[in-house]
Amino acid sequence: MSAPSPLPTSGHIEGGRHILPLRVYYEDTDAVGIVYYANWLRFLERGRTEMLRLLGQEHSALRAERDINWIVRRCAIDYLKPARLDDAIEIITCCRELRGASLDMVQEARHGAELLVRADLVIACMAPNGRPARLPIEIRQALQTVAPSASPRSRHIRI
Numbered sequence: 001m002s003a004p005s006p007l008p009t010s011g012h013i014e015g016g017r018h019i020l021p022l023r024v025y026y027e028d029t030d031a032v033g034i035v036y037y038a039n040w041l042r043f044l045e046r047g048r049t050e051m052l053r054l055l056g057q058e059h060s061a062l063r064a065e066r067d068i069n070w071i072v073r074r075c076a077i078d079y080l081k082p083a084r085l086d087d088a089i090e091i092i093t094c095c096r097e098l099r100g101a102s103l104d105m106v107q108e109a110r111h112g113a114e115l116l117v118r119a120d121l122v123i124a125c126m127a128p129n130g131r132p133a134r135l136p137i138e139i140r141q142a143l144q145t146v147a148p149s150a151s152p153r154s155r156h157i158r159i
Helices: 041-054 059-064 139-147
Strands: 012-014 015-022 070-080 089-100 102-111 114-126
Touching: 012 102, 012 139, 015 041, 015 070, 041 059, 041 070, 041 089, 041 114, 059 070
Parallel strands: none
Antiparallel strands: 012 015, 015 089, 070 114, 089 102, 102 114
């Protein structure tokens, strides 16, 4: 048996989707041992953050070098099935549509083949003054690796 990797994982990109493996810890659960609903938002944030890191677009560098901040403008989330203590789950992230200063993202949490959570998000790119900022071309190109070739408007497209 090989030794575990000492570094945290940023996941991987497969089939135009970013996949981040996570484990459910005791601190993530409620009194009955299932993931507390608000903690799913933290898991999804990790998925988006690690996707950007893997694409070479870390939050800290974007802020320091380009004065760009990301905000969640909209989040619609469906809690379909629970995850429990010690479950190995995957956060799957892809971009649905890239626009001038924002993008639509779809995220899912899965336990094996089971869909646990699905979220549709609008993420906006903001300047330090709180006004929208255009997505820089380098970010747009990087995000296209996790975006379908045709950007459908339908909210019912599955990733």
